[in-house]
Amino acid sequence: xxxxxLWLFLSCIMALTLVAWSCDGADGEQEEEEEEEEPQYxxxxxxxxxxxxxxxxxxxxxxxxxxxxxxxxxxxxxxxSHDGTLQPRLATSWEPNEDAxxxxxxxxxxxxxxxxxxxxxxxxxxxxxxxLDPVVGSVAAASLASITEVTKIDNYTVQFETDxxxxxxxxxxxxxxxxxxxxxxDPDRFDNEEFGTGPFINTEYLPGERAVFERNPDYWMKDxxxxxxxxxxxxxxxxxxxxETRAEAIKNKSVDVYHELDAISVDSVEATAGVSVSEVAxxxxxxxAMIVTEPPFDDKLVRQAVQAATDRESILEVALLGRGVxxxxxxxxPTDPHSALFVESPAxxxxxxxxxxxxxGYDDGIDLTLYTSTIGPGxxxxxxxxxxxxxxxxxxxxxxxxxxxxxxxxxxxxxPFTVVNWNGxxxxxxxxxxxxxxxxxxxxxxxxxxxxxxxxxxxxxxxxAERQVTYAEVQEYLxxxxxxxxxxxxxVFMGLLDNVRGVSAHPxxxxxxxEAWLAD
Numbered sequence: 001x002x003x004x005x006l007w008l009f010l011s012c013i014m015a016l017t018l019v020a021w022s023c024d025g026a027d028g029e030q031e032e033e034e035e036e037e038e039p040q041y042x043x044x045x046x047x048x049x050x051x052x053x054x055x056x057x058x059x060x061x062x063x064x065x066x067x068x069x070x071x072x073x074x075x076x077x078x079x080x081s082h083d084g085t086l087q088p089r090l091a092t093s094w095e096p097n098e099d100a101x102x103x104x105x106x107x108x109x110x111x112x113x114x115x116x117x118x119x120x121x122x123x124x125x126x127x128x129x130x131x132l133d134p135v136v137g138s139v140a141a142a143s144l145a146s147i148t149e150v151t152k153i154d155n156y157t158v159q160f161e162t163d164x165x166x167x168x169x170x171x172x173x174x175x176x177x178x179x180x181x182x183x184x185x186d187p188d189r190f191d192n193e194e195f196g197t198g199p200f201i202n203t204e205y206l207p208g209e210r211a212v213f214e215r216n217p218d219y220w221m222k223d224x225x226x227x228x229x230x231x232x233x234x235x236x237x238x239x240x241x242x243x244e245t246r247a248e249a250i251k252n253k254s255v256d257v258y259h260e261l262d263a264i265s266v267d268s269v270e271a272t273a274g275v276s277v278s279e280v281a282x283x284x285x286x287x288x289a290m291i292v293t294e295p296p297f298d299d300k301l302v303r304q305a306v307q308a309a310t311d312r313e314s315i316l317e318v319a320l321l322g323r324g325v326x327x328x329x330x331x332x333x334p335t336d337p338h339s340a341l342f343v344e345s346p347a348x349x350x351x352x353x354x355x356x357x358x359x360x361g362y363d364d365g366i367d368l369t370l371y372t373s374t375i376g377p378g379x380x381x382x383x384x385x386x387x388x389x390x391x392x393x394x395x396x397x398x399x400x401x402x403x404x405x406x407x408x409x410x411x412x413x414x415x416p417f418t419v420v421n422w423n424g425x426x427x428x429x430x431x432x433x434x435x436x437x438x439x440x441x442x443x444x445x446x447x448x449x450x451x452x453x454x455x456x457x458x459x460x461x462x463x464x465a466e467r468q469v470t471y472a473e474v475q476e477y478l479x480x481x482x483x484x485x486x487x488x489x490x491x492v493f494m495g496l497l498d499n500v501r502g503v504s505a506h507p508x509x510x511x512x513x514x515e516a517w518l519a520d
Contacts, residue, residue, distance in 0.1 A: 037501065039223065043518040044234040045500070046255040047511070048246040050375060051404035052208050052239045057190035058179040059131055059138040062408045063375070064260050064423070065239070067176045068511040072213050072235060073114070074179035074196030077105060077124065078170055082506055086170055090119065090180050090197065100165040100460070107156040111220045113182045114194065114201050121152040126183035139440040140177035142432040146459065165460030168428040175429060199230040199514045211237040223515065231502070231517035241404045243374050250275055250495040256518070257503060258495035259511050262377035263320045269495045278494040282507040283333040283424025286319060286382045287486040288370070289443045294416035301360035303482040308346050308353035311389035315487045318385035319378035324490040330475040331422065331430035333489045337464055338427045340472035345479050353393035365394025368417055372399060373407040376421025378490060383419050413443050423509040427471060431455045435478070444483035451477040
């Protein structure tokens with residue numbers, strides 16, 4: 001009885017946490033309308049994407065384009081739906097022991113990889129152990145780090161042991177890097193060849209141009225009426241490196257979907273006959289990252305001066321046209337019950353920023369180069385807004401705009417001062433991926449062991465009230481360190497032709513096409 005009570009309790013906590021990621025009312029009305037229509041099979045869905053996919057290996061994916069490619073072809077154990085709830089995928093159920101240090105997952109039978117292998121527990125053990133391997137160096141290791149043992153109980157049961165109670169563990173299996181890969185294929189092939197169990201099979205890939213996917217005839221999932229999924233015969237991603245080009249493509253109807261529509265283009269897209277915009281509130285945000293091991297950002301006073309010279313309201317208006325909310329340097333949005341709304345970053349104060357610079361020895365102000373790109377919606381506009389707000393403080397910013405196709409690989413985490421666009425994640429993932437000492441995506445190279453202890457401690461706390469207190473302490477550390485200025489949370493937008501069904505903006509900025517179809 002005690003075990004069942006704990007599981008119910010944990011489920012309720014996770015549901016409460018995730019409900020904040022639900023879609024807005026407009027999408028709900030659209031879904032109701034879609035339910036009255038009978039889905040149609042066939043057709044090709046054309047999607048405008050940003051610059052090219054970086055890798056097909058989920059262990060190393062970084063961009064929204066990587067995520068979308070994997071979402072079409074691969075699958076996780078668990079899927080986070082549009083309303084934020086955790087849904088079974090390759091796992092059919094999961095249950096912890098009494099103190100949430102051992103989790104048992106039951107796996108789905110009757111699933112095959114695109115190359116013919118039957119999915120089973122060996123693939124799960126192989127995938128998770130590979131992600132945890134420090135030699136592999138996947139960013140997923142940060143979210144899965146509490147796992148100490150992965151055990152195959154039988155062909156369709158796997159057990160995960162953790163080093164401490166972890167009520168967030170099921171969420172970790174939703175991350176894009178944790179898509180299950182086959183255990184019978186040399187991992188060296190994962191980078192350029194598609195292996196998955198997903199609804200679509202990649203049949204053509206022309207780097208920089210397009211990726212073509214055909215319907216998986218052996219896909220296991222069915223819709224609510226018991227009909228086979230997916231409905232579409234084909235999906236084509238067209239890679240377009242400029243947001244203006246992508247916006248024009250949806251407006252002139254040469255594509256059916258514009259994934260990750262930028263806020264600046266929303267009004268013009270929405271005003272186009274035959275085109276609509278799907279919008280959802282999210283934990284996606286824009287931030288400015290300063291590498292703490294590189295001068296002048298190795299001086300906290302300089303970082304705090306940039307923080308004080310950041311006019312968040314101005315960034316909200318310039319980058320998002322007011323669509324979104326101001327953020328306070330922690331990646332937990334105000335819609336999430338874990339957010340410490342009473343802890344705020346310093347107010348915009350250019351005079352105080354100038355005082356901090358003088359204390360750091362920059363009596364005549366400071367010259368900085370800020371790198372940005374159109375690879376993420378609002379990133380260039382956010383850079384312009386920061387430049388203007390920082391100027392009265394004596395912070396002279398030169399903006400260096402880099403091409404989309406090199407930004408994540410050659411600029412981010414390389415240049416000392418960058419603009420970054422992050423997809424929203426639940427609290428533990430958002431903090432573990434970015435801030436724990438030594439993790440692969442610790443973009444500022446910060447390391448605060450006391451804060452690490454708090455992030456890890458929160459995983460085992462069994463009440464929302466406890467975690468709220470702990471995350472408030474984490475937020476105070478992040479504000480004081482000032483190496484990562486999270487300025488605004490932005491909605492996720494998607495442009496859609498009016499005959500597109502079963503597709504809408506996802507709070508995690510994921511592109512879900514399994515139930516997509518085209519009306520006559």
